[in-house]
Amino acid sequence: DAKTTQPPSMDCAEGRAANLPCNHSTISGNEYVYWYRQIHSQGPQYIIHGLKNNETNEMASLIITEDRKSSTLILPHATLRDTAVYYCIVSPLMNSGGYQKVTFGIGTKLQVIP
């Protein structure tokens, strides 16, 4: 079972910031928060991940609450091409040794509106 809860859908106006929430109240101390997105009929695309500090890359920013029970993915200037299903996943660090399998929840379908 997925350990995360996300709203099933959200709309965002083009050019505005898209803020996608995720609850992960049972996250373990060694688990990171990962975000992927899936554009229609394509494979998932990695966006960003973090442990407890806020992270930013060329695609998005990740804000993790101090208690680590929730996080928000921020797309600063949403475009039509950002329309996709966004998945929030908790997992041990994927580049550590050993076996980790990624479990996907239902995700949030983000619709960017012109």
Next chain:
Amino acid sequence: GAVVSQHPSWVICKSGTSVKIECRSLDFQATTMFWYRQFPKQSLMLMATSNEGSKATYEQGVEKDKFLINHASLTLSTLTVTSAHPEDSSFYICSARKTSSGGQFFGPGTRLTVL
């Protein structure tokens, strides 16, 4: 970069036939690859974990004799859907875990339609 390809990107077959789907890591070695299935309007469901040189580990409810997985090299895993039926029609996606530095990278998916 870390690119994963799948072949074919789509396939249509008759009921009762077998279909092979290839997953390749193009610019990195992957000791572990994963196979997912996604039905319309649903999330990805993990089917099995494929380890190079050993038998695959299947998730509960996935028939290992129907979904044959072979991971003969560090850059190639194959999924064969045997005796396909219309209910096997789905979007099949693989992911590969980079051996050297980790991270999971997903392929573009294969759309299977069984008539």
